[in-house]
Amino acid sequence: MNMLTVKINEAGYEEKQSIIKDIDFSLSSGELIGIIGPNGAGKSTTIKTILGVLEYVNGEVMWKKGSVYAYIPEKPIFYEHLTLWEHLDLLASINGIDDTTLIQRSSEFLEAFKMEKVKHEMPATFSKGMQQKVMIIQALLLKPDVYIIDEPFIGLDPSAIKRFLEIMEQERKRGASILMSTHVLDTAERICDRFILISDGTVVAEGTLDKIQLASGVPDSSLLDCFHIIAEGRS
Numbered sequence: 001m002n003m004l005t006v007k008i009n010e011a012g013y014e015e016k017q018s019i020i021k022d023i024d025f026s027l028s029s030g031e032l033i034g035i036i037g038p039n040g041a042g043k044s045t046t047i048k049t050i051l052g053v054l055e056y057v058n059g060e061v062m063w064k065k066g067s068v069y070a071y072i073p074e075k076p077i078f079y080e081h082l083t084l085w086e087h088l089d090l091l092a093s094i095n096g097i098d099d100t101t102l103i104q105r106s107s108e109f110l111e112a113f114k115m116e117k118v119k120h121e122m123p124a125t126f127s128k129g130m131q132q133k134v135m136i137i138q139a140l141l142l143k144p145d146v147y148i149i150d151e152p153f154i155g156l157d158p159s160a161i162k163r164f165l166e167i168m169e170q171e172r173k174r175g176a177s178i179l180m181s182t183h184v185l186d187t188a189e190r191i192c193d194r195f196i197l198i199s200d201g202t203v204v205a206e207g208t209l210d211k212i213q214l215a216s217g218v219p220d221s222s223l224l225d226c227f228h229i230i231a232e233g234r235s
């Protein structure tokens with residue numbers, strides 16, 4: 001079952017500006033798709049188009065009716081004067097999550113990411129990795145049908161990455177889908193079902209690792225090697 005169908009003919013930050021073009025794919029229930037590509041290729045722009053925040057979009061983004069999504073941005077955003085707990089409490093009330101569920105879910109995730117003892121402090125004062133953890137905990141709190149994640153791995157310590165991957169796996173078993181952009185290709189190779197390789201604003205290869213390897217002309221190569229060959233024209 002498709003949770004999200006994306007058909008972008010063209011999109012940009014200003015009217016008629018074409019930063020990305022011809023990006024078509026769908027994300028099914030429980031699937032994890034990795035968006036990969038060089039700096040400036042258009043990964044974040046694709047994500048922003050899907051989230052509906054771009055000024056110019058010629059195309060369509062269709063969500064399964066009634067589905068809830070959570071976005072984990074690359075750059076964390078906080079209310080300056082609210083504590084971590086107040087962020088979670090506010091998010092819960094906006095999304096109709098009752099107090100019992102809030103307390104149960106937040107204690108599970110605060111503990112998983114070793115954030116329990118700072119829950120009454122301001123996220124604005126946290127380290128980069130701790131801030132990233134807050135964005136992840138907020139997304140998990142919603143128990144969404146779809147996660148849209150822009151580069152989750154930079155900044156997290158190794159045990160936080162391990163916990164994050166374990167929780168994402170549990171979420172997929174529940175039927176949640178994930179669309180994730182990343183530069184950490186060895187991890188992506190291990191966890192993603194399919195890849196969308198974007199270069200210069202458009203899709204240059206897509207599919208399973210087998211299909212990407214075929215496109216690169218080197219059957220047994222790693223995702224990183226395929227990336228170099230396809231996206232950067234190197235061998």
Ligand SMILES: Nc1ncnc2c1ncn2[C@@H]1O[C@H](COP(=O)(O)OP(=O)(O)OP(=O)(O)O)[C@@H](O)[C@H]1O
Pocket residue numbers: 013019037038039040041042043044045046
């Ligand atoms: N707010 C913006 N206004 C105008 N142009 C932008 C804006 N944000 C990004 N761009 C341009 O869009 C293009 C694609 O950028 P994007 O951020 O989507 O790349 P990316 O693949 O996510 O890169 P990275 O791996 O460096 O995060 C770049 O040329 C960039 O300069």
